[in-house]
Amino acid sequence: QLQLQESGPGLVKPSETLSLTCTVSGGSISSSNFHWGWIRQPPGKGLEWIGSIYYSGSTYYNPSLKSRVTISVDTSKNQFSLKLSSVTAADTAVYYCARHRAHCSAGSCYWFDPWGQGTLVTVSS
Amino acid sequence: QSALTQPRSVSGSPGQSVTISCTGTSSDVGAYNHASWYQQHPGKAPKLIIYDVIKRPSGVPDRFSGSKSGNTASLTISGLQAEDEADYYCSSYAGSYTWMFGGGTKLTVL
Numbered sequence: 596q597l598q599l600q601e602s603g604p605g606l607v608k609p610s611e612t613l614s615l616t617c618t619v620s621g622g623s624i625s626s627s628n629f630h631w632g633w634i635r636q637p638p639g640k641g642l643e644w645i646g647s648i649y650y651s652g653s654t655y656y657n658p659s660l661k662s663r664v665t666i667s668v669d670t671s672k673n674q675f676s677l678k679l680s681s682v683t684a685a686d687t688a689v690y691y692c693a694r695h696r697a698h699c700s701a702g703s704c705y706w707f708d709p710w711g712q713g714t715l716v717t718v719s720s
Numbered sequence: 721q722s723a724l725t726q727p728r729s730v731s732g733s734p735g736q737s738v739t740i741s742c743t744g745t746s747s748d749v750g751a752y753n754h755a756s757w758y759q760q761h762p763g764k765a766p767k768l769i770i771y772d773v774i775k776r777p778s779g780v781p782d783r784f785s786g787s788k789s790g791n792t793a794s795l796t797i798s799g800l801q802a803e804d805e806a807d808y809y810c811s812s813y814a815g816s817y818t819w820m821f822g823g824g825t826k827l828t829v830l
Contacts, residue, residue, distance in 0.1 A: 634821075640824075641723060641809065641821060641822065641823045641824040642758075642766065642809050642811075642821040642824070643821065644811075644818070644819045644820065644821065647819075655817040655818065657818060658818065691765055691766070697817070697819075699754075702772070703754075703771065703772050703775070704754050704772070704813075705752065705754040705756065705771075705811070705812070705813040705819065706754070706756040706768055706771040706772075706811070707756070707758075707766075707768065707811070708767075708768035708771075708777065709767075709768075710765040710766055710767070711765060712764075712765050713765050
C-alpha cells in the first residue's frame with residue numbers, strides 16, 4: 596500500500612526558506628505515469644496546489660508561487676522535496692504531499708491520491 | 721487563477737441526498753472531463769472520492785456520485801450518513817500544466 600510522509604521543521608522565520616521532504620513507501624517514486632505533488636492548506640482555509648515533479652526531474656509550478664518554489668526529487672531515497680523561499684505569515688499552512696496523475700493514462704488523469712498526513716508549518720519570528 | 725466556486729456549506733438529514741456544485745470556466749472545468757472530488761474530515765488529509773468526473777476509487781461507497789454540465793461539476797451524496805459530515809473539495813486541470821481546487825464546502829448532517 597503506497598504511503599507518503601512529510602517531514603521538516605514546524606517553525607520557520609519570516610524571510611527564510613521553508614524546506615520539507617516527502618518520503619514515499621510501499622512503491623517506487625520512479626513509477627511511470629505518476630508525478631508527485633505538494634499542496635498546502637492555510638488554517639481554516641481551502642487547498643492550494645503548489646507544484647508537482649516527475650522522477651526525471653521535470654516540474655510544474657503554480658504560477659502564483661513559481662518565483663519562490665523549487666521542487667526536487669531523490670530517486671535513490673524515494674523522496675521528493677519542497678523549498679519555498681522568502682516566506683511570510685501568509686505561508687503558514689498544513690503542507691501535504693500526494694501522488695499526482697498529471698498526465699492522462701488509459702483515459703484517467705488530473706487527480707491526487709494518496710495523500711500524506713500533512714505537516715503544519717508556522718512562519719513566525 | 722481564482723479558486724473554483726463551491727457553496728460554503730450544505731446540509732441534509734440522514735437518508736437524504738445533497739449535491740455540491742463546483743463552478744469554473746470554459747478553460748478549466750468546462751474544458752476537461754477530469755474533475756475530481758476530495759473528502760476531508762477534521763484534522764485529516766483529503767481523500768480522493770471521485771475522479772474523471774464520474775469514477776469512484778475502490779472502497780468508496782456508491783452513495784457518492786459525480787457529474788458535470790458545462791462549466792459546473794457536481795458531487796451528489798445519497799443516503800446521507802453521519803460519517804459523511806466533512807469538508808468537500810473539487811479540483812480541475814486549468815491548462816498549461818496547472819491545477820486548481822475549489823474553496824471547499826462544509827457538509828453538515830443534521
